Amino acid sequence: MPKDHGIGASSKRREDIRFLTGKGTYTDDMNIAGQAHAVMVRSTVAHGRIKRVDTAAAAAMPGVLAVFTGEDFAAVGGNPAGWLINSRDGTPMREPKRPVLAHGKVRHVGDAYAAVVAETYQQARDAAQVIADDSEIEELPAVVNMAAAVANASNRVHDEIPDNVCYDWGWIEDNRAKVDAAIKSAPHVTTLELVNNRLVPNAMEPRASIGEFFPGTQDYKLTTTSQNPHLTRLLVAAFVLGIPENKLQVVAPDVGGGFGSKIYHYGEEALARCAGRRNAASPSCRTRMAETT
Amino acid sequence: MTKVTMTVNGKSVSAETEGRTLLSAYLRDGLRLTGTHVGCDTSQCGACVVHVDGKPVKSCTVFAQDVAGADVRTIEGMANADGSLGVIQQAFQDHHGLQCGFCTPGMVMSAAALLAENPKPSEHEVRHYLDGNICRCTGYHNIVKAVMAASGQDVSALAAE
Numbered sequence: 275m276p277k278d279h280g281i282g283a284s285s286k287r288r289e290d291i292r293f294l295t296g297k298g299t300y301t302d303d304m305n306i307a308g309q310a311h312a313v314m315v316r317s318t319v320a321h322g323r324i325k326r327v328d329t330a331a332a333a334a335m336p337g338v339l340a341v342f343t344g345e346d347f348a349a350v351g352g353n354p355a356g357w358l359i360n361s362r363d364g365t366p367m368r369e370p371k372r373p374v375l376a377h378g379k380v381r382h383v384g385d386a387y388a389a390v391v392a393e394t395y396q397q398a399r400d401a402a403q404v405i406a407d408d409s410e411i412e413e414l415p416a417v418v419n420m421a422a423a424v425a426n427a428s429n430r431v432h433d434e435i436p437d438n439v440c441y442d443w444g445w446i447e448d449n450r451a452k453v454d455a456a457i458k459s460a461p462h463v464t465t466l467e468l469v470n471n472r473l474v475p476n477a478m479e480p481r482a483s484i485g486e487f488f489p490g491t492q493d494y495k496l497t498t499t500s501q502n503p504h505l506t507r508l509l510v511a512a513f514v515l516g517i518p519e520n521k522l523q524v525v526a527p528d529v530g531g532g533f534g535s536k537i538y539h540y541g542e543e544a545l546a547r548c549a550g551r552r553n554a555a556s557p558s559c560r561t562r563m564a565e566t567t
Numbered sequence: 568m569t570k571v572t573m574t575v576n577g578k579s580v581s582a583e584t585e586g587r588t589l590l591s592a593y594l595r596d597g598l599r600l601t602g603t604h605v606g607c608d609t610s611q612c613g614a615c616v617v618h619v620d621g622k623p624v625k626s627c628t629v630f631a632q633d634v635a636g637a638d639v640r641t642i643e644g645m646a647n648a649d650g651s652l653g654v655i656q657q658a659f660q661d662h663h664g665l666q667c668g669f670c671t672p673g674m675v676m677s678a679a680a681l682l683a684e685n686p687k688p689s690e691h692e693v694r695h696y697l698d699g700n701i702c703r704c705t706g707y708h709n710i711v712k713a714v715m716a717a718s719g720q721d722v723s724a725l726a727a728e
Binding site (some may be wrong): 286287289290291292293294295296297298300302303305336370390396475476477478528530531533539560 | 585587595596598600601602605614624643646656659660665666668669674702703704726
């Protein structure tokens with residue numbers, strides 16, 4: 275029996291040959307005949323109120339098929355986190371839904387508040403720039419870490435969450451007497467401030483999605499850079515767009531790293547799927563975006 | 568739109584371009600050679616490295632029209648004539664120098680350029696030369712090992728990973 279067969283054997287990876295010869299198939303390598311291209315218009319400020327998004331000039335530009343703003347997805351309600359946590363008092367976490375496109379406010383640099391779908395990527399980029407120029411976002415003070423968010427509770431990230439707290443865990447607070455006793459009886463006590471920084475993975479492959487709509491069967495297909503296509507299907511079908519799961523196929527081809535960032539469902543994926551349906555002439559739509567948080 | 572002709576992997580090819588069309592887009596969208604990857608679009612990551620007239624360049628930062636007529640080599644041109652893996656590609660597989668594969672084309676192209684300039688590089692020289700190629704699966708150690716093995720050097724003394 276060859277030494278790379280059987281239990282305990284060291285096997286060659288099946289994917290190496292195609293990766294080493296440039297024949298992998300990552301999402302952005304795929305092209306659908308007649309596809310349109312979507313480009314997001316993204317916030318350049320960490321926190322801001324959207325005063326005006328004027329899409330009229332962009333919509334009239336060459337090749338532009340559709341323009342979307344947060345308004346178009348207001349009824350959708352937003353993407354759920356897909357991971358529910360209870361606070362230590364037993365109450366469920368307060369989860370602000372993440373809109374497909376920002377509506378009312380932008381909450382981080384890179385938060386998409388409009389999108390252009392055009393026949394070519396360059397046409398979509400040009401029109402997205404025009405929307406950015408024709409938009410007005412009033413910059414608001416930003417809180418950029420956990421301590422600042424709690425200390426400046428009047429500066430609300432989400433208007434509906436008064437103290438900026440999503441949930442509260444506290445093993446020490448729940449075991450205060452025992453912790454105090456242990457520290458009191460310890461032969462040596464070290465004091466330090468421990469900062470648990472925000473984790474932002476940056477895989478080599480940026481996120482990308484291709485949405486397709488098949489008018490004959492009313493089925494959808496989403497090809498996306500996902501570590502978790504089953505969860506994406508559940509979230510996008512059942513919770514975001516309100517279609518039966520069996521009408522949506524989610525495909526994750528070769529994925530160029532994720533490290534957790536590609537577990538989640540992103541607004542661009544919902545948009546790619548939606549844009550496909552909106553355009554009878556180009557029922558498929560692709561997006562490619564630099565990784566944003 | 569302007570038609571740009573160049574030699575890619577030994578074949579004369581042409582595709583329509585705008586003035587702003589990057590070499591990476593010319594290869595990927597114009598010629599459908601999608602082995603050249605675009606990670607950062609800002610010439611930091613090195614996934615898009617190709618050879619232009621023998622020199623390694625980051626194709627996301629070169630206008631296609633500026634290299635009209637050039638001799639370009641991409642990852643698709645690195646295998647042997649019979650389709651088997653080239654020496655560097657084989658070494659990457661043998662020494663597990665890749666995981667997700669996204670940075671791999673750029674790594675292989677940079678490594679090939681290094682070995683053309685310096686057939687027996689030291690470990691330090693390999694690390695220095697690959698400074699412009701980022702891997703996020705933390706695979707640098709085995710990439711360095713693969714490049715040194717591809718140069719015919721004994722890598723048994725390098726720590727196992």
